[in-house]
Amino acid sequence: MKYVDEFRDPELGRLLAGEIVNLVEPGRHYKLMEVCGGHTHSIYKFGIDDLLPENVELVHGPGCPVCVIPMGRVDDGIAIAHEPNVIFTCFGDMMRIPGSDGSLLDAKAKGADIRMVYSPLDALRIAKENPDRDVVFFAIGFETTAPSTALTLKRARMEGIENFFCMSNHVTIVPPLRALLDSPDMRLDGFIGPGHVSTVVGARPFEFIPSEYEKPIVVAGFEPLDVLQAVEMILRQLSEDRCEVENQYKRVVLYDGNARALEVLAEVFELRPHFEWRGLGFISQSGLKISEAYAEFDAELKYSVPGIRVADPKACQCGEVLKGVIKPFECKVFGTACTPERPIGTCMVSSEGACAAYYNYGRFAREREVV
Amino acid sequence: MRPANDQGMRCETEHDSGHCITCGDEAVALRVLRVDEERGLALCQDASGERTTIEIALIPPVAAGDGLLAHAGTAIAPLSRDEVPA
Numbered sequence: 001m002k003y004v005d006e007f008r009d010p011e012l013g014r015l016l017a018g019e020i021v022n023l024v025e026p027g028r029h030y031k032l033m034e035v036c037g038g039h040t041h042s043i044y045k046f047g048i049d050d051l052l053p054e055n056v057e058l059v060h061g062p063g064c065p066v067c068v069i070p071m072g073r074v075d076d077g078i079a080i081a082h083e084p085n086v087i088f089t090c091f092g093d094m095m096r097i098p099g100s101d102g103s104l105l106d107a108k109a110k111g112a113d114i115r116m117v118y119s120p121l122d123a124l125r126i127a128k129e130n131p132d133r134d135v136v137f138f139a140i141g142f143e144t145t146a147p148s149t150a151l152t153l154k155r156a157r158m159e160g161i162e163n164f165f166c167m168s169n170h171v172t173i174v175p176p177l178r179a180l181l182d183s184p185d186m187r188l189d190g191f192i193g194p195g196h197v198s199t200v201v202g203a204r205p206f207e208f209i210p211s212e213y214e215k216p217i218v219v220a221g222f223e224p225l226d227v228l229q230a231v232e233m234i235l236r237q238l239s240e241d242r243c244e245v246e247n248q249y250k251r252v253v254l255y256d257g258n259a260r261a262l263e264v265l266a267e268v269f270e271l272r273p274h275f276e277w278r279g280l281g282f283i284s285q286s287g288l289k290i291s292e293a294y295a296e297f298d299a300e301l302k303y304s305v306p307g308i309r310v311a312d313p314k315a316c317q318c319g320e321v322l323k324g325v326i327k328p329f330e331c332k333v334f335g336t337a338c339t340p341e342r343p344i345g346t347c348m349v350s351s352e353g354a355c356a357a358y359y360n361y362g363r364f365a366r367e368r369e370v371v
Numbered sequence: 372m373r374p375a376n377d378q379g380m381r382c383e384t385e386h387d388s389g390h391c392i393t394c395g396d397e398a399v400a401l402r403v404l405r406v407d408e409e410r411g412l413a414l415c416q417d418a419s420g421e422r423t424t425i426e427i428a429l430i431p432p433v434a435a436g437d438g439l440l441a442h443a444g445t446a447i448a449p450l451s452r453d454e455v456p457a
Contacts, residue, residue, distance in 0.1 A: 091443075119444025121426065141443070144398060148445035151426050196398045199440060199448040252440060252448050260429045261447060 007223030017051040023235040036194035037064030037352025044361035046224040059324035060354035074099035076305035081112040089123040090138035120152035127164040150268035165299035175286035190234040193219035202257025210243040221249040279319025318345035328355040398442035418456040
């Protein structure tokens with residue numbers, strides 16, 4: 001894997017870090033948001049922020065799929081899981097997300113047939129193996145994951161499988177970015193754009209960021225030098241008084257994305273008028289529901305769910321963390337009442353979550369010393 | 372991809388990293404071992420040698436030895452052969 005070694009070269013990293021130091025204006029504070037939870041994870045796994053000057057701050061964005069699931073949707077999933085004759089399937093971390101009365105894991109302990117899968121195809125396989133049961137897949141994720149769900153529904157139709165259903169919680173990346181940019185408590189200088197979402201949607205959908213908000217965005221890969229180079233490219237744009245969409249991850253991301261994947265998404269999904277995001281509230285046209293053409297697979301049409309909006313626990317500040325307003329260690333319950341083993345908030349569950357990334361890579365102690 | 376934590380409920384694709392990428396939106400680089408053109412599937416292998424079946428309908432045709440980027444069982448982009456495990 002030639003590129004992995006090349007993109008982890010410490011000498012090149014030091015050179016890039018030097019370039020970054022040369023680009024920053026002394027006395028100016030730079031706030032750059034990495035949109036994707038995968039980037040948050042890479043930054044703390046590889047200690048990338050330690051290579052940056054003190055006045056370059058990385059702010060963690062809302063791009064962690066399990067972190068943005070509101071409690072009400074977890075409750076809806078649990079209600080379906082308790083329906084008779086249902087096998088409920090979801091990805092692993094999703095099982096640990098707290099609802100208002102426990103998680104899917106708790107529901108499993110109470111007797112619901114809930115199974116972890118690694119892909120929607122696994123859930124479809126369970127449906128084929130259990131023709132006398134109804135199998136429901138709890139779908140989460142941005143545009144990286146949604147094509148997989150869409151293809152699975154197409155395959156279910158092609159194979160004539162009638163006992164497979166999907167509860168779609170898929171979301172899209174552009175509306176929350178717009179919501180963040182419109183938020184009065186945010187002051188960001190630029191964005192590190194999501195690498196793998198962009199393999200599907202391309203870099204073009206981010207053009208509104210420079211054109212309407214006059215901020216640079218650089219779509220980046222996930223290796224340490226990818227992230228460092230993206231920071232360097234953003235700072236270079238700022239130093240040259242430019243703002244545009246740049247693609248650091250050209251070896252994988254095409255500017256216009258994956259046309260076939262976009263076609264499949266348009267066929268199987270349609271935009272919801274609005275969808276609730278954990279901590280961010282309702283955002284217009286930010287969620288995907290199963291389209292009318294595939295309505296027979298829509299679990300939300302087959303089962304009645306509570307559909308009740310549930311407020312986050314008072315102690316939990318995931319909303320502020322997801323908006324980049326506070327750092328994880330500034331949350332009152334971080335590392336004490338809320339840990340990866342016993343999470344209160346979503347950001348502590350998935351390793352893409354900013355709180356889990358801080359906790360797992362020791363930021364908890366080091367940041368507190370600085371504070 | 373395997374259960375990793377003490378509850379056996381966290382999926383993982385990178386050894387020793389604790390990094391769940393099915394739940395996240397991060398895809399993984401795989402090498403194609405065999406293609407089933409009729410079913411639109413490919414048997415692929417990751418850096419740790421783990422094998423998995425991947426939907427290949429969304430990318431240009433691939434052959435044994437090619438690389439691809441996959442997420443949640445579906446290939447979303449082709450990769451150069453240099454970028455995937457041998």
